[in-house]
Amino acid sequence: MHTLTISNLTKMYPNGVKALDNISIEISNGMFGLLGPNGAGKSTLMKTIAGLQPASSGEIFFNGQDILSDPLLIKRHLGYLPQEFGVYPKLTAYQLLDHLAVLKGVHRSERQDQIHALLQQVNLYAERNREVHRFSGGMRQRFGIAQALLGSPRIIIVDEPTAGLDPEERNRFNNLLSEIGEQVIVLLSTHIVDDVKSLCSRMAIINKGRILAEGSPATFLDSMEGTIWKKSIDKLDLPHYSKNHQVLSTQLNAGRLQIHIHSVNAPGNGFEPVVPGLEDVYFFQLIKENAA
Secondary structure, three states: OOEEEEEEEEEEOOOOOEEEEEEEEEEEOEEEEEEOOOOOOHHHHHHHHOOOOOOOEEEEEEOOEEOOOOOHHHHOOEEEEOOOOOOOOOOEHHHHHHHHHHHOOOOHHHHHHHHHHHHHHOOOHHHOOOEHHHOOHHHHHHHHHHHHHOOOOOEEEEEOOOOOOOHHHHHHHHHHHHHHOOOOEEEEEEOOHHHHHHHOOEEEEEEOOEEEEEEOHHHHHHHOOOOEEEEEEOHHHHHHHHHHOEEEEEEEEOOEEEEEEEOOOOOOOOOEEOOOOHHHHHHHHHHHHHHO
């Protein structure tokens, strides 16, 4: 069992922006979802954990070892798929993995077998002699997971991995992540609620550099039971409902606007109860934070 412990972590940039604000969280084996809007601080947290930038204050321990004072400790055990994954334009999938394996210190006697096995795992073995820059977005993301798995890492960080993928590729990619997460820590940073719901046993919602809530998706959903209501309205009436109710989300459907509201008591006025979704939990936490 591996453990990543983050305590009172703060990151202040030279321009005065506080990207991380006193974050404390503990993560162990399995998939952990970090859910938040763009600009919430997710990528900053990922880069700080990966040793790509220093923290302003706080501590990060991996399996009891201080990785802020010695970033090489985490890099020996880390697989990282950043949001923007660049490739050398003339190298094939096999050549690029071989090059990255050398950089990761994978022994020469193990490299070929490991690369072939990873290409099989991400369903790219047939494309091993094709230049990576010619891959589709989904293929490139699967290649990104292959390079992240080089060297048998104990912790894998994936930053917005399914953004821009079509539904089929997203499903294939998520299935791959689920398999990987059985033995190691997989930290999934995303703004896509469905990815967290379907993949992660634990999650945290982050906004403005702060953790708003942490727990299991099931626990969050149970806590909202009986408090989410829906109604189909004329879109011109939205300001009236926003004034009188805590509107969580809106969705236009056939010219009508379906709204979800949060209310502990039955609001009446044509509202119907609805089973809470993780999206309701997410928007409720963001609205509560903005109102504080």
